Amino acid sequence: MHECFADPEAMRFWNTPVHTKRIDTERVVLRYIDCTPSYYRHWAVADFETDRCLGLVSYHDGHIRNKRAAIGYFINPAYQSRGMATEAVSAMLDFCFEDLGLHRLQAFIDPDNTPSRKLAEKLGFEPEGLLRDHLRVGDSWRDEILYALIRNGRSPGAKVPVLIP
Numbered sequence: 520m521h522e523c524f525a526d527p528e529a530m531r532f533w534n535t536p537v538h539t540k541r542i543d544t545e546r547v548v549l550r551y552i553d554c555t556p557s558y559y560r561h562w563a564v565a566d567f568e569t570d571r572c573l574g575l576v577s578y579h580d581g582h583i584r585n586k587r588a589a590i591g592y593f594i595n596p597a598y599q600s601r602g603m604a605t606e607a608v609s610a611m612l613d614f615c616f617e618d619l620g621l622h623r624l625q626a627f628i629d630p631d632n633t634p635s636r637k638l639a640e641k642l643g644f645e646p647e648g649l650l651r652d653h654l655r656v657g658d659s660w661r662d663e664i665l666y667a668l669i670r671n672g673r674s675p676g677a678k679v680p681v682l683i684p
């Protein structure tokens with residue numbers, strides 16, 4: 520995980536500073552392990568043959584009453600563009616909908632984060648609108664697109680056209 524969190528390019532759209540020391544990553548991973556399943560949970564994405572950690576997938580901001588949560592994902596840059604996130608996030612979506620019985624999953628994605636937008640759209644997420652200054656990255660504010668997936672990919676109701684850069 521430290522290779523992910525220490526990579527400035529990969530951390531461009533993450534809302535925590537780039538980790539310069541291994542201890543920063545160790546602290547974060549300990550927090551991830553000590554999860555509150557009704558609110559958040561992280562999984563390591565591991566290579567099937569070597570068991571090497573290649574990244575993470577997570578849900579967070581769980582809202583039990585409304586049966587919704589937000590999701591996050593991170594793949595080590597050295598292993599990106601090989602379908603890792605597609606496979607890992609798909610498995611987590613199954614868990615969230617089937618095991619947790621959630622109804623709606625959200626993803627907040629920077630308009631410039633093309634790989635993340637492509638991933639979300641490939642998995643059936645639909646853009647619902649632009650949230651201005653929604654994420655603080657270092658000393659600056661970033662807009663984010665709200666993407667959502669309704670259980671089983673069903674999006675009841677009319678599709679609202681949105682203007683997104």
Ligand SMILES: CC(C)(COP(=O)(O)OP(=O)(O)OC[C@H]1O[C@@H](n2cnc3c(N)ncnc32)[C@H](O)[C@@H]1OP(=O)(O)O)[C@@H](O)C(=O)NCCC(=O)NCCS
Nearest residue numbers: 529532592593594599600601602603604605634635637638
């Ligand atoms: C977003 C991220 C998890 C995607 O991981 P990945 O394992 O490379 O994704 P996949 O290989 O499963 O590809 C998913 C889609 O993204 C596209 N994609 C992947 N890397 C891309 C790139 N560098 N440029 C453009 N598109 C890209 C793929 O083409 C694929 O769509 P397709 O199959 O229809 O072609 C990865 O880029 C990442 O960890 N980024 C840094 C952390 C981050 O920004 N997380 C998301 C915060 S919202």
